[in-house]
Amino acid sequence: MDGRESLELRSGEFLRPRLRGARFEDGSISLDIIGELAALREMVLAVARWHLLETSSWRQRSPRWFNRIDLRLTAIDRGSAVPVISLVPDGTLPQGVSLKYEGLYEQARDAIADMIGAAEHSAPSAPTWRFPNRFLAYFNRIGRSLRDDESIEFLTPSRSEPVRLTKQSRLRLIRWSSMADVSYLTLRGVISEADQARMTFELQPVYGPKVRGPIPHEYLGTVMTAFNQYHRGERVMVEGIGRTAWSNRASTLQSVHRISLLDPLDVPARLDEFRKMRNGWLEGDGRAPDPAGLDWLSDSFERHYPDDSPLPHTYPTPEGGVEMEWSFGSRSGILEIDLEKRLGDWLGFDKESDEEDSYKLEMSDNTGWERIAAEIRRLSERH
Amino acid sequence: MNDCTLLYRVVNSNYVQGDEVSSQAFRPRPQDRKRLSAYDGDQISPQAAWRHYTNDMSNPPAGVLGVTVSECSAEELPVQPDPVSFPEHVLIDFTEFGTNQIKKKSEHLRDKAIARGWLFLNQSVT
Numbered sequence: 001m002d003g004r005e006s007l008e009l010r011s012g013e014f015l016r017p018r019l020r021g022a023r024f025e026d027g028s029i030s031l032d033i034i035g036e037l038a039a040l041r042e043m044v045l046a047v048a049r050w051h052l053l054e055t056s057s058w059r060q061r062s063p064r065w066f067n068r069i070d071l072r073l074t075a076i077d078r079g080s081a082v083p084v085i086s087l088v089p090d091g092t093l094p095q096g097v098s099l100k101y102e103g104l105y106e107q108a109r110d111a112i113a114d115m116i117g118a119a120e121h122s123a124p125s126a127p128t129w130r131f132p133n134r135f136l137a138y139f140n141r142i143g144r145s146l147r148d149d150e151s152i153e154f155l156t157p158s159r160s161e162p163v164r165l166t167k168q169s170r171l172r173l174i175r176w177s178s179m180a181d182v183s184y185l186t187l188r189g190v191i192s193e194a195d196q197a198r199m200t201f202e203l204q205p206v207y208g209p210k211v212r213g214p215i216p217h218e219y220l221g222t223v224m225t226a227f228n229q230y231h232r233g234e235r236v237m238v239e240g241i242g243r244t245a246w247s248n249r250a251s252t253l254q255s256v257h258r259i260s261l262l263d264p265l266d267v268p269a270r271l272d273e274f275r276k277m278r279n280g281w282l283e284g285d286g287r288a289p290d291p292a293g294l295d296w297l298s299d300s301f302e303r304h305y306p307d308d309s310p311l312p313h314t315y316p317t318p319e320g321g322v323e324m325e326w327s328f329g330s331r332s333g334i335l336e337i338d339l340e341k342r343l344g345d346w347l348g349f350d351k352e353s354d355e356e357d358s359y360k361l362e363m364s365d366n367t368g369w370e371r372i373a374a375e376i377r378r379l380s381e382r383h
Numbered sequence: 384m385n386d387c388t389l390l391y392r393v394v395n396s397n398y399v400q401g402d403e404v405s406s407q408a409f410r411p412r413p414q415d416r417k418r419l420s421a422y423d424g425d426q427i428s429p430q431a432a433w434r435h436y437t438n439d440m441s442n443p444p445a446g447v448l449g450v451t452v453s454e455c456s457a458e459e460l461p462v463q464p465d466p467v468s469f470p471e472h473v474l475i476d477f478t479e480f481g482t483n484q485i486k487k488k489s490e491h492l493r494d495k496a497i498a499r500g501w502l503f504l505n506q507s508v509t
Contacts, residue, residue: 315397315398318412318413
């Protein structure tokens with residue numbers, strides 16, 4: 001079986017990628033390729049999750065069932081090697097739920113195949129209507145062991161001909177992954193330019209390239225206040241739709257929905273400052289905080305720390321973590337956060353009486369932040 | 384060195400936010416084995432200490448703060464000269480204390496130093 005029929009899906013199958021090339025003629029698959037199929041699984045799940053969040057009211061997180069449907073390698077057919085991948089719900093998931101959402105994974109699979117097809121046919125850029133370019137970064141891992149004479153063919157039900165991932169098409173996909181996406185952005189920085197005649201402004205984000213955008217009439221006052229306080233570092237938060245570039249190219253905002261002045265202690269803006277840090281920042285030692293950890297902390301703090309609670313001063317730690325410090329007269333609180341383990345180490349104390357309270361706490365959900373907010377309330381009230 | 388001698392700490396710019404300074408600026412790092420390095424103010428000026436400390440001008444320290452030997456003694460932190468590293472080097476010894484005590488004592492020292500004010504401030508940072 002070496003023709004198109006070896007790629008066609010049978011009942012219960014999700015994908016039958018065919019590995020072409022001398023290396024695969026005996027029907028065996030090297031462990032390198034197995035690792036790459038694992039990356040393909042991650043990509044399908046990520047794109048499906050993105051699609052779900054884009055099209056439903058679940059804006060914050062995907063539903064619990066999402067982790068209970070998986071892609072598994074269920075067989076390997078011979079005739080050049082054909083790994084058979086199936087969509088497998090775990091036994092605890094009601095059948096109706098599984099069937100209802102299988103379409104999401106199939107949409108993700110078809111969209112990925114479309115991207116591969118566009119790259120194979122040398123399209124000048126990625127088809128923008130499928131999913132954001134950033135997901136194409138998975139091709140850094142998918143197909144990386146392919147040699148010049150090898151390819152992976154994918155056939156989806158909506159296609160009459162398979163698409164081929166080759167060394168060349170893969171490089172094109174990776175190149176596209178760093179090209180601009182249009183998405184909803186929240187940026188923090190200073191207003192470095194304001195043009196009242198054109199009603200445009202330029203934002204210098206705390207981290208990253210400058211961004212230009214239109215000034216909505218209702219926010220002209222805010223923009224001018226921030227612009228006039230530029231040298232004092234007055235920061236704003238700008239929310240809108242814009243083009244993001246993963247390289248250092250300038251970005252633009254097509255529309256601006258909201259501009260607000262930031263508290264000087266705004267935690268996400270302060271965390272953005274840490275993104276410039278490099279290993280060795282403290283006397284040649286000192287680990288720079290991990291960017292993904294900063295993303296998590298920024299989001300988690302914004303989401304769970306109450307708006308009306310006093311903001312902390314925020315500093316990096318030599319171990320690559322973050323320390324938040326609150327001070328109310330003789331009372332202080334220090335929260336050390338491990339970005340990797342998402343654990344907090346709290347110490348509240350009175351500098352006069354030496355009375356203290358300390359414990360470790362889980363910071364990965366709202367409960368840790370609620371406990372910290374309660375501690376801060378207590379410290380500030382007693383003051 | 385006597386009770387009134389000022390001990391200088393060169394403060395990393397990441398430990399400064401607005402007018403505040405992290406208590407970490409007066410806390411030994413894990414690799415310091417609970418001994419905090421400082422400069423003996425009887426032997427060197429704050430500005431010279433800053434220059435001595437600063438290797439990387441792309442990320443210069445914010446400035447120099449100081450506490451006296453007697454302020455360290457009040458926290459039960461002995462101060463020892465350590466001229467092996469360089470002649471003006473001294474060590475503020477936290478070895479008798481656990482993590483929480485070290486955090487609290489570092490904050491006390493920070494408060495004393497801030498009340499005294501910056502002894503040298505790198506203008507390019509502020």
